Amino acid sequence: MKVISNPPKSDWSTILQRPTQTVEAIEETVTAIFDDVKRNGNDGIKRYTAIFDGVDLDDLYVSEKEIKEANSVVSDELKAAIVVSKANIYKFHEAQKTKKVLVETTEGVECWQEKRPIQKVGLYIPGGTAPLFSSVLMLAIPAQIAGCKEIILATPPNKQGEINPAIIYAAQQCGVTKILKVGGIQAIAALTFGTETVPKVYKIFGPGNQYVTVAKQLATKYGVAIDMPAGPSELLVVADETANASFVASDLLSQAEHGTDSQVILVSTSKEKIVEVEKEITNQIIKLPRKDIAKKAIENSKLIYVENNKIALDLINEYGPEHFIVCTSTNNFYVDGIENAGSVFIGDYTPESAGDYASGTNHTLPTNGYSKAYSGVNLDAFQKAISFQKISEKGIKNIGKSIEILADAEGLQAHKNAVTLRLESLK
Missing domain, CATH: 3.40.50.1980 (Nitrogenase molybdenum iron protein domain)
Structure with missing residues (x-):
């Protein structure tokens, strides 16, 4: 050092x-793969999986048989450790739930905010040199708590076309609905555009290498949200x-x-x-x-x-x-x-690895200086805050004149008329 x-x-x-490459050095490769997957769907995914992961896939998904085998292969000791980790992560993220916020801003004007889950989310789990089944827990548990209806997990296969059993087991414990044997840029492209068999998601989560990070950023150009740039x-x-x-x-x-x-x-x-x-x-x-x-x-x-x-x-x-x-x-x-x-x-007895595995906090965090503007993954990341308002006759009388003046000052006559018509109907 x-x-x-x-x-x-x-x-x-x-x-x-x-020590990262610039976006410009990677974006050309990412864009080419995105375009291919967008045009060719599953065929494009399989082609790049063969190139980058060295395996020809017959099926993009983990089968029921593989799920059962993973359950029998994972040791009881590891299962018990996963239970401890899951319990603490669940407890910390469950505590992040918020109640409906309701305020009467003026007499007769009620405004409130409620959280709703993002319906379709994609979770990217790196494979590479280490099977990060801990990331499955960190992403799938808050998605499950939030109430996401579709939780699609994507992770690269080994050269035998297999997924690490611990990743499969952890996914089954946390409400993942589908497990894709796809990694890298092609996985992000599949979740971005959807294919014949892969559903398009609304938001993509998860860490990855520099190529995955740039792929996630490119996904935002196509209307798909991401958790953060996590490289x-x-x-x-x-x-x-x-x-x-x-x-x-x-x-x-x-x-x-x-x-x-x-x-x-x-x-x-x-x-x-x-x-x-x-x-x-x-x-x-x-x-x-x-x-x-x-x-x-x-x-x-x-x-x-x-x-x-x-x-x-x-x-x-x-x-x-x-x-x-x-x-x-x-x-x-x-x-x-x-x-x-x-x-x-x-403190001396708080190693970073505790947060990686079992203390309860989330380990999917902003890198490359993005902590200046981004939070790590939390329950809110899997939800949307929707605002509501309800105005009574008394309420529109109380704020109507102010709305008319403001709309008129901005030159938006239709906005003003929408209020004026209501006020006149109450005379």
Whole structure:
């Protein structure tokens, strides 16, 4: 990891740059695949699955037989762990339900807001080097709580055309209605346009690599909403002299092993702690099964020394991390001051992996600095807020004159007339 000491603010944007390709470098490929799938439907999907995943699919969906087999293959120990994770995620997201908001803004004028589920949602679950069945729980559980009628899960198959049994099992536990054996750009295209057998959805959720991220952004051009731009994973840890170096190193490596394009950053007010953490990383990384992936990610990563907490906080807010861990003697300073972060983990005994799996919070979060404007996935992400209003005779008399004046001032005579006719009928 590159060690940087007291970087001037003018250099922050360069130092904090993510190791991702530009949209322009990827968009041509994404657009070509989108156009093909739009024209050719399932044939296009199968063609790109053969190219990218190395398998010729007869059926795009997981069969009932495969579902039954997955249930028998997943170990009782893993099933029990999934139960714990599901319970906590369900509890946290169930608590996010809100009641109808009803206000009488003026006598005779009632306004209220109610939530309605998005009817058709697509959940993208990365396959690649790790079967992220935890992401199934994070996306399907709030969709189920919200009441989404169709929950379509898409995930890439292996070279035998199979889906990891844990992904299938988790999907069955959380109300997923269909499981597509399709990944990458072609999966996002299928959910965007629909095909002979794949339903078009109204909103697409889920993390993915840079190609999937750009594909999701392109989907918005065709009237499909997305949760957020969620690309390669990232983590920033702030630690001072009181932090446990082995804990900090383990957290940095837990994100580094996600993928070669992941990024981890340590910001510290202690030069000694940076040295300790760097040694711990060296010691721990050699024991990891995914050490080759972690090493590549570490090459994209930084150890940054700054003189005080204020500078550290300013730098962190400028970066806008997906995951933010606070391990200092002044944790409240950072908790109170953080403005841009997807999810925050506080104290020595709150590893980021807890949020990935079982604490209850959602791990589908904005990356690449998008935490400055986007929230992570939550119950509201699967719902729409619809406003209602009901006006009585008394109500239209109370606000009618103001509406007429406002409409007339904007030169919208039909708007004014719609009120005038009603007022005159009440004379």
